[in-house]
Amino acid sequence: MSSLYDVSIPVYTDITKTTQSILKKGEEHFKAQGKDTAELAKLRIAEDMLPLHTQVFIIVATGRKLIERVSGGSPVDTPMKEYSLAECHELLEAHLAELSKVDRGAVDPRATTEVPCKFGPEEFKASARDYVFGYPIPTGYFHLNMVYALLRGQGVPLGKKDYMAEFMKTFTKA
Template structure:
């Protein structure tokens, strides 16, 4: 099957968001086993000037939903970034997954030449869909995904490469 703008985006987001959900389960089990409040982990940062764990989850969600919506030429749902608990983060991921699953593939297929405008602090940036996906959406999505993984590992959650990659082959 040929690689399309859809297959290079939405299924990847869905797969990785599924992995993150499993990581959250392992984080909860780790906190229970070590007898500490999971809220402590949710506020951790790798560095004082980096965003905390909860914000990394929110940013991963945003990268997926805004990326897919802009490629499809539709509005993305607005999430208020108010999650402070593990159940709320799980719900955020579930809402993101539901939105992604609602986007018909044909809305994104062929978006490689479509102009996509991204609002930015220093003014809007317009890119072709393929460039937007390759140089903005996927790097941002994986940056924040990697921060979630790194924060969990840094705090003792037993995750390995297989948790990051998930089952291979399909």
């Protein structure tokens, strides 16, 4: 059976790296097309949808809560604001550094520890293991998918391989 660390920190690292990779590809595409890259952070599929910069913010903020709850560490403040594209890159880079410092020894013993989870105005409690599977992992994938869809909607040449590369990095060709 996989440990709590195995099903949380490396998975969230892959989500974060994939977000970073496809965002860079989106920026390169915008530059090649002569488009204003500042507009990239403001992309929305629908008017009532959160913009791309907020999708990135949620990935990072949720990952930081994941670290706090599974390791027992201190919270890292991630202010909700309008982030520029450069700030989105900085957020993702800083978050990867934070994820790389998480100690397996601090995480694995906390699998059955009850942790809080806020979803909108509602508050819940769950074991750290249930929390990982029920909130940060699905939330991370959801917002990664939104970033992907926003970029594809702008003609960024992304494919499934771009999405899957980080998740399949340990695979070997048969």
